[in-house]
Amino acid sequence: MRAYAADFVARVTVRGRLPLDYSVASLRIVDFLIDGLRKGGAAREQVRETLFGLGAYVGEVLVRRAGAEWVDFDADQRAYFGQPVGVRMPDGRVWNPVGKVRNRFDLGGPGESLQTFYLTLHGRGRRAAA
Template structure:
């Protein structure tokens, strides 16, 4: 996936999209994007870097989408979420074509959360804090 990819994947393509982003990012920069909850702090740092580096909304569109896909995939792998295609009302509300559904049925918008971090910034938009406040996670018991 080199260059600008104008095609936005549907829910069935989000896992592969996130994996391709991680492969590119870790190959070039050796970033610790390991789908851990702790790695969400790095996503905060990367989004802040785009904003502070002066990227405009259009230039930041693809990296923000990729980071949002990564955040969603962390929710899939660590919280029991599944990628879902949003219906028309959800698209209008979230401004995104896909989201994640938590085990309790709630739908969350990691792509929009990353965009908000870029546009608004600040601790209220932290992706690490988003995880901590996230309702509907499965509780994984120690075996």
């Protein structure tokens, strides 16, 4: 997923000059991007790959800034989250950043903010950027 996130960032920053620098502040940009997709009237299937890329990016921010690690979900977690991968926090909790991005797209609003998700996330460790 790290490579996928890096490739996604390389593609969108070349064209859009977006400041996706893996900082916590950049998660606000992710919120704005998703809101723009919603307001543009795109169906989820039309933006599926973009949402997955943004989810990979959010997960990589958790890895670099909160001490998480990418993990393959077990069968029960896959069924629950609807995803094959997620992140495990230093305290052992698992989170689904791709699902959080989809929720932001589907539901919108401040309650689904990715930046707020990070700032209120349980199990964060403190780690310098990698």
